[in-house]
Structure formats: structure tokens, C-alpha cells
Amino acid sequence: AQSVTQLGSHVSVSEGALVLLRCNYSSSVPPYLFWYVQYPNQGLQLLLKYTTGATLVKGINGFEAEFKKSETSFHLTKPSAHMSDAAEYFCAVTTMDTGRRALTFGSGTRLQVQP
Amino acid sequence: GAGVSQSPRYKVAKRGQDVALRCDPISGHVSLFWYQQALGQGPEFLTYFQNEAQLDKSGLPSDRFFAERPEGSVSTLKIQRTQQEDSAVYLCASRFNRQGHEQYFGPGTRLTVT
Numbered sequence: 001a002q003s004v005t006q007l008g009s010h011v012s013v014s015e016g017a018l019v020l021l022r023c024n025y026s027s028s029v030p031p032y033l034f035w036y037v038q039y040p041n042q043g044l045q046l047l048l049k050y051t052t053g054a055t056l057v058k059g060i061n062g063f064e065a066e067f068k069k070s071e072t073s074f075h076l077t078k079p080s081a082h083m084s085d086a087a088e089y090f091c092a093v094t095t096m097d098t099g100r101r102a103l104t105f106g107s108g109t110r111l112q113v114q115p
Numbered sequence: 116g117a118g119v120s121q122s123p124r125y126k127v128a129k130r131g132q133d134v135a136l137r138c139d140p141i142s143g144h145v146s147l148f149w150y151q152q153a154l155g156q157g158p159e160f161l162t163y164f165q166n167e168a169q170l171d172k173s174g175l176p177s178d179r180f181f182a183e184r185p186e187g188s189v190s191t192l193k194i195q196r197t198q199q200e201d202s203a204v205y206l207c208a209s210r211f212n213r214q215g216h217e218q219y220f221g222p223g224t225r226l227t228v229t
Contacts, residue, residue, distance in 0.1 A: 004157075032216055043119070043206060043220035044158070051216050090157050094216075101210075102148055102171070103218060105157030 002027040006106035019078040023091030033074040119221035140209030150206040
């Protein structure tokens with residue numbers, strides 16, 4: 001079984017400040033990790049993913065995340081927040097050993113960006 | 116190309132009514148997933164199709180929930196005798212093939228049971 005914990009249901013930053021959204025996972029086998037963003041009344045859009053290889057992954061809109069196996073973490077960062085980054089962010093995990101590879105999501109972090 | 120589409124986008128049902136939610140996946144995508152997203156929560160897995168075969172329905176919360184994908188493309192999630200606890204956003208996602216990693220999500224159907 002796998003699980004995801006997102007620390008902080010709400011994060012508020014000033015425009016231009018660093019964005020850090022935390023994600024820790026639990027998995028007994030090597031995980032595949034994802035960050036999705038959800039704008040109001042819309043579906044989920046993939047920001048970035050880690051499957052194998054380089055542990056620092058870059059995604060869309062200037063976001064990046066680093067897979068740290070020793071810390072079972074996959075935190076999402078962006079150097080400089082923009083107003084358009086305000087949204088709900090979900091971390092998700094799946095593994096190779098589940099044939100269906102459905103995603104297990106965290107409960108989400110709502111990012112507010114103050115002008 | 117077109118993404119995943121879902122209809123209706125919003126549905127209000129009276130308690131006890133049956134509802135049907137439709138998902139049109141990306142053309143050629145083999146895998147299809149349904150998720151339920153309660154207010155303020157992350158999506159939770161309901162069921163999974165590989166082509167027309169429903170390979171996993173372990174997430175369906177009760178026998179009132181039924182899903183089908185008869186021709187391996189469009190899928191319908193049906194909820195019988197709706198209850199207030201069924202109120203949620205129902206998300207559909209498709210994936211190119213079994214070996215793929217990335218799921219593409221539709222905009223969801225917001226179901227409100229009154």
C-alpha cells in the first residue's frame with residue numbers, strides 16, 4: 001500500500017517569493033511521483049513527474065521537485081511566485097507493482113499568492 | 116488534440132434518483148480511470164478499465180456505483196439511488212497504455228445530491 005502526506009493545507013506567499021510545498025510519501029517499492037495543479041472548476045493538470053533517473057525534475061511554469069529517497073520526500077518548489085500560481089496542488093504516488101497504477105493522492109495544498 | 120471531456124459538468128439530483136456521468140477519453144487511450152473528489156480532499160480511486168475490461172473496481176464505495184466502457188472508448192459511471200454522501204466531483208482520466216505513467220484528467224462532473 002502507498003500513501004501521501006502533504007504538510008500544510010494552506011500556504012500563503014508574497015508575489016516574487018519562494019514557493020515550497022511539501023510532500024512525503026510511503027511506499028514499500030520504488031515509487032513514481034507526480035505533482036498536479038487544479039484551478040477552480042477545472043480538472044488536474046500535470047506539473048511534473050519522477051519515474052526513474054535524475055532525481056531533480058523540472059516541470060511546467062517554472063516548478064521543480066526533488067526526489068529524496070532517504071527522506072521519502074518529493075517537495076515542490078518555484079523560485080519566484082506569480083499571481084497566476086494561486087491554485088490547489090496535489091502530490092500523488094503510484095508504483096510499478098500495481099498493474100492498474102492508479103494514483104494515490106494527498107489531500108492537497110492551497111497556494112495563495114499575495115500581491 | 117482534444118483532451119478528456121466529461122458531461123454533464125454539473126448535476127443536481129434529488130436523493131434517491133439515479134444519475135449517469137459520461138467520460139470521453141483521449142482518442143486511442145487504452146486505460147481509463149474514475150476518481151471521486153470530495154470537497155477539500157484529494158481524488159480517490161474508484162475504478163479502472165483497460166480497453167473494455169474493468170480490471171479493478173476496488174474503490175467503488177457501494178454496489179450502488181456501477182461503471183462500464185462497452186466499446187473501449189466512452190465510459191459511463193452510474194450511481195443508483197443517490198445519497199447525500201455521494202456529493203462530490205467525479206473525475207475521469209485516461210492514459211495511453213498500460214505501461215505509461217501520465218494520466219490526463221477531464222474537468223470533472225460536480226454532483227450535488229439534495
